Amino acid sequence: MGSRNADRIPLSDRYLLGRNVVDMYERRWEVISHCLACGLNMAVDLRLVARVSGPATSLWNRTARCRRIGCAGRVEFQAKAPGMTGYEPLRTHDQPDRPGWAQQQLAKRAAAEAAEHAARRRGPSPAGGHDDA
Numbered sequence: 001m002g003s004r005n006a007d008r009i010p011l012s013d014r015y016l017l018g019r020n021v022v023d024m025y026e027r028r029w030e031v032i033s034h035c036l037a038c039g040l041n042m043a044v045d046l047r048l049v050a051r052v053s054g055p056a057t058s059l060w061n062r063t064a065r066c067r068r069i070g071c072a073g074r075v076e077f078q079a080k081a082p083g084m085t086g087y088e089p090l091r092t093h094d095q096p097d098r099p100g101w102a103q104q105q106l107a108k109r110a111a112a113e114a115a116e117h118a119a120r121r122r123g124p125s126p127a128g129g130h131d132d133a
Helices: 011-017 021-026 046-053 101-122
Strands: 030-035 041-043 063-065 074-080
Touching: 021 046
Parallel strands: none
Antiparallel strands: 030 041, 030 074, 063 074
């Protein structure tokens, strides 16, 4: 009974806990970049990414060029959240694997929340919903 073991929860199920680099840093996630061509693994400095690219930067479903001299490969970002025993790719299982997906979803959510907030500030519409001038 109870919850599953923390190491058996897929990383994609933890998306809401680490949507951006600040969330990951605050929750002590470990993030690496792994080159799919040469196999180079490098630690990702989440504070540096936040400072350079902004705190809302997301590494989900993203790739970048490999930093190894002479390698033309791409790196995928992998993370290990507290309680996990190994690194897993920062990919959501139910969405297409393309760069920027997380940012698009967050932008859509923010726009919907802003529209809802603006509608609440306007107050209820007049009876009938239109002007009879």
